[in-house]
Amino acid sequence: MDSLIDQPKTPQLYEQIARNVSMPVSTRSHTMNNSNPHQGLKKKLKPLTLLYKQKNLLPPKNPSSKNRVVARKLSLPETEKTGNRVTVFVRVRPISKKEKEADSRCCVTIVNPRDVYLTEFVNPNGYLRLKRIRRRHFTFDACFPDSATQQEVYSTTTSELVEGVLQGRNGTVFCYGATGAGKTYTMLGTVESPGVMVLAINDLFGKIKTRSCDGNYAVHLSYLEVYNETVRDLISPGRPLVLREDKQGIVAAGLTQYRVYSTDEVMILLQQGNHNRTTEPTRANETSSRSHAVLQVVVEYQVRDAAMNIIKNVGKLSLVDLAGSERALATDQITLRSLEGANINRSLLALSSCINALVDGKKHIPYRNSKLTQLLKDSLGGTCSTVMIANISPSSLSSGETQNTLHWADRAKEIRTKTWMQANDANEDLFPVIETGTDQATLVLELQKENREMRMQLARQQQKLLSLEAQSLAGYSCSTPPSATSLLSTPPTSFQPNEKRWTRNSLFTAIYLTPETKYNGKKIAITVRTLYENVRSLESEIERMRKDRSLLIKQKDDAICKFSEKSGKKATTAETILTRSSIRPTHEKWKSPSFRSPLPKAKKRSFWDTTAANSPSVTALNGRKTRSHVMSEPTLLQSACRKGNTWK
Ligand SMILES: Nc1ncnc2c1ncn2[C@@H]1O[C@H](COP(=O)(O)OP(=O)(O)OP(=O)(O)O)[C@@H](O)[C@H]1O
Numbered sequence: 001m002d003s004l005i006d007q008p009k010t011p012q013l014y015e016q017i018a019r020n021v022s023m024p025v026s027t028r029s030h031t032m033n034n035s036n037p038h039q040g041l042k043k044k045l046k047p048l049t050l051l052y053k054q055k056n057l058l059p060p061k062n063p064s065s066k067n068r069v070v071a072r073k074l075s076l077p078e079t080e081k082t083g084n085r086v087t088v089f090v091r092v093r094p095i096s097k098k099e100k101e102a103d104s105r106c107c108v109t110i111v112n113p114r115d116v117y118l119t120e121f122v123n124p125n126g127y128l129r130l131k132r133i134r135r136r137h138f139t140f141d142a143c144f145p146d147s148a149t150q151q152e153v154y155s156t157t158t159s160e161l162v163e164g165v166l167q168g169r170n171g172t173v174f175c176y177g178a179t180g181a182g183k184t185y186t187m188l189g190t191v192e193s194p195g196v197m198v199l200a201i202n203d204l205f206g207k208i209k210t211r212s213c214d215g216n217y218a219v220h221l222s223y224l225e226v227y228n229e230t231v232r233d234l235i236s237p238g239r240p241l242v243l244r245e246d247k248q249g250i251v252a253a254g255l256t257q258y259r260v261y262s263t264d265e266v267m268i269l270l271q272q273g274n275h276n277r278t279t280e281p282t283r284a285n286e287t288s289s290r291s292h293a294v295l296q297v298v299v300e301y302q303v304r305d306a307a308m309n310i311i312k313n314v315g316k317l318s319l320v321d322l323a324g325s326e327r328a329l330a331t332d333q334i335t336l337r338s339l340e341g342a343n344i345n346r347s348l349l350a351l352s353s354c355i356n357a358l359v360d361g362k363k364h365i366p367y368r369n370s371k372l373t374q375l376l377k378d379s380l381g382g383t384c385s386t387v388m389i390a391n392i393s394p395s396s397l398s399s400g401e402t403q404n405t406l407h408w409a410d411r412a413k414e415i416r417t418k419t420w421m422q423a424n425d426a427n428e429d430l431f432p433v434i435e436t437g438t439d440q441a442t443l444v445l446e447l448q449k450e451n452r453e454m455r456m457q458l459a460r461q462q463q464k465l466l467s468l469e470a471q472s473l474a475g476y477s478c479s480t481p482p483s484a485t486s487l488l489s490t491p492p493t494s495f496q497p498n499e500k501r502w503t504r505n506s507l508f509t510a511i512y513l514t515p516e517t518k519y520n521g522k523k524i525a526i527t528v529r530t531l532y533e534n535v536r537s538l539e540s541e542i543e544r545m546r547k548d549r550s551l552l553i554k555q556k557d558d559a560i561c562k563f564s565e566k567s568g569k570k571a572t573t574a575e576t577i578l579t580r581s582s583i584r585p586t587h588e589k590w591k592s593p594s595f596r597s598p599l600p601k602a603k604k605r606s607f608w609d610t611t612a613a614n615s616p617s618v619t620a621l622n623g624r625k626t627r628s629h630v631m632s633e634p635t636l637l638q639s640a641c642r643k644g645n646t647w648k
Contacts, residue, residue, distance in 0.1 A: 177391035178401035179324030
C-alpha cells in the first residue's frame with residue numbers, strides 16, 4: 001500500500017483506491033494484508049488520509065473547521081453503483097450552543113467521504129469500564145460533515161433522483177433521525193439556505209422548461225402530514241384524509257393537488273403548509289416537528305425520443321420529513337406531548353419493522369402497522385428509487401440516538417426496491433387500505449364477504465358441472481344406459497393407460513381440479529373416468545358384503561352343528577333352509593334388472609317373517625323366537641343386491 005503513495009496519481013489509481021474504500025472493512029483489510037485484518041488499521045488508513053489531502057479530493061480549505069472532509073460521490077464503476085438499492089447518506093449537524101454549554105464531546109468522526117466512526121465514551125464513574133472507549137464503524141454512500149452546504153447535500157443525494165423523475169420514474173427522499181438532529185433543516189432549510197425540497201423543485205422547473213418539446217408542462221404539488229396516526233392536508237387543512245391503494249400506489253383520498261408554475265409559488269405553498277404543521281418545543285428542539293410531512297410533486301411533460309416520436313413523461317417525487325424519535329423519561333407525565341411522542345415512536349418502530357422484514361426478505365411486510373409505512377410502501381418495497389438521509393447530532397449527549405439512527409440507516413442500505421420489470425412480473429394484487437380505527441375488524445368483514453362470494457361462485461360452478469355431467473351421461477347412454485361392466489371393460493378412448501389416475505372417488509374432484517375443461521371434449525372423458533372409478537368402488541363394496549354374508553352363514557351353521565351334537569337333536573343348518581326354500585332362486589332373479597317382485601311389500605315381509613320364524617333352527621338356538629337376527633341376513637342381502645341392481 002505504501003508504494004501506492006509514491007506512484008503518480010492517475011485516475012485509475014484513484015478509482016482503485018476508491019473501490020478499496022467502498023469495500024467492507026474486513027474485506028479491505030484482508031486484501032491489503034493477509035495477516036490479521038485488524039492489525040495496524042491506523043497505518044492502513046494513513047495513505048488514504050494522505051490521498052484525501054490531495055487537491056483533487058479536498059474542498060477549498062476552511063479555516064474555521066479543521067480536517068474538513070466533504071462528502072463527494074466516489075467514481076465507482078457502473079456495476080458497483082447502487083442500482084435499485086436504497087441509497088443511504090449521513091449528515092452530521094453542527095454541535096449546538098446548548099450542547100457546548102453542557103460540556104458534551106464530539107462523538108462522530110467522518111474519516112473519508114463514506115466512512116463514519118461513532119465513539120462511545122464510557123461513564124467516567126463506571127468502575128469496571130473506566131478506560132474503555134468503543135468505536136463503531138459504519139459505511140454509507142456518502143457522509144456529510146457539519147460544514148456541508150445545502151447545495152452539496154442536494155447535488156449528492158437528490159439531483160440524480162430528480163433526473164429519474166424527469167424521465168418518468170418515481171423517487172422518494174426521506175430524512176430519518178432523532179429529534180433535533182437536523183431533518184427539517186435538511187429538507188426545508190431556511191430562507192437563506194433552502195433545503196432539499198426547494199432545491200429539487202427549482203431544479204425540476206429549470207430542467208423541465210428546457211426539455212419540454214412543446215413548452216407545455218404540468219407540475220402538481222400536494223403537502224400532507226401524519227399526526228397522531230391521522231393524515232391531514234397541510235395546504236388546505238380540513239377533515240382527516242383516508243388512505244387508499246390504487247394502481248399508482250397509496251394515495252390520500254381528497255388531498256388537494258395544486259398546479260404550480262414557478263419555484264416562488266412553491267415556496268409560498270410550502271410556507272403555508274409549514275405554518276399548519278404541528279410543531280412544539282421539546283427537550284432537544286425548540287421547534288420540533290411533531291408530525292411526518294410528505295411533499296409530493298407530480299411532473300408531466302412531453303419530449304421527443306431519438307425517432308422524433310412524442311413521448312409523455314410522468315414522474316413523481318416524494319420528499320418526506322419524518323418526525324424525530326424522542327426518549328421518554330420515567331419522570332414524564334402522560335400529556336399530549338408524551339402521547340404524540342408515543343405515536344411518533346410507534347410509527348418509526350413500524351418503519352423499522354418494515355426495514356427489517358424487507359432486509360430479511362420476508363414475504364409479509366407489515367406496512368399496515370402505521371400510516372407512515374403505508375405512505376412509504378412504494379418507496380421501500382415498490383418500484384421507486386429511494387434515498388434516505390440519516391441526520392445525526394455529533395454530541396456525546398445524544399450518542400444513544402445517534403447509534404440507533406446509524407444502525408437503522410445501515411440496515412436500510414440492504415433494502416432493494418423493485419425494478420419496473422420485476423413489478424410487472426409480480427403482478428401483485430391490490431387491496432384497499434382500510435382507514436377506520438377498527439382496521440382489523442373491517443378487514444375481517446371484508447375477507448368474510450369475499451369468502452362468501454367465492455363460495456357462491458363455487459356453488460354455481462358446481463351446478464353447471466352437474467348439468468354437464470348429466471349431459472355427458474346422456475351422450476354415452478344412447479338408447480340404453482351403459483352397464484357398469486361395459487364401462488369397466490371399455491374405458492373411454494381418451495383415457496390413456498399411463499395417464500395418472502384420480503386418487504379420490506368423489507364425483508367432482510376431477511371436475512374441480514379442471515374447471516376450464518368443462519366445455520371441451522376432454523371434460524366428458526374426465527367425467528366418465530370418474531364414474532368408472534365410482535362404479536369400481538361400488539362393485540368391490542358389493543363383493544365385500546357378499547363375502548361377509550357367507551362368513552356369517554358359516555359361523556351360524558357351525559354354532560347349530562355344535563348345539564345339535566350336544567342336544568342329540570337333528571338340526572337343520574341355515575344353509576339347508578336357504579337351499580330348501582325358494583329364496584335362492586329369488587336372489588338370482590333379483591340380479592336381473594327386469595325383476596319386479598310379484599308380492600306386495602307387506603306380503604313380502606310376512607313371507608320372510610313366516611319363513612324365518614318357523615325355522616326350527618331359530619327356535620332351537622335361542623329357545624324363543626328371535627327373528628330379528630335371521631331377518632337381518634336376507635334384508636342385508638336384499639339391499640346389497642338392490643344396490644348392485646342399480647349398476648347391473
Ligand atoms: N446542518 C446544519 N447546519 C446548521 N444548523 C443546523 C443544521 N442542522 C440542524 N441545524 C439546526 O439544528 C436545530 C434542529 O434542527 P431541526 O429542527 O432541523 O431538527 P429535526 O431533526 O427536524 O428535529 P425534530 O424531529 O424535532 O423536528 C435547528 O435550529 C437547525 O437550524
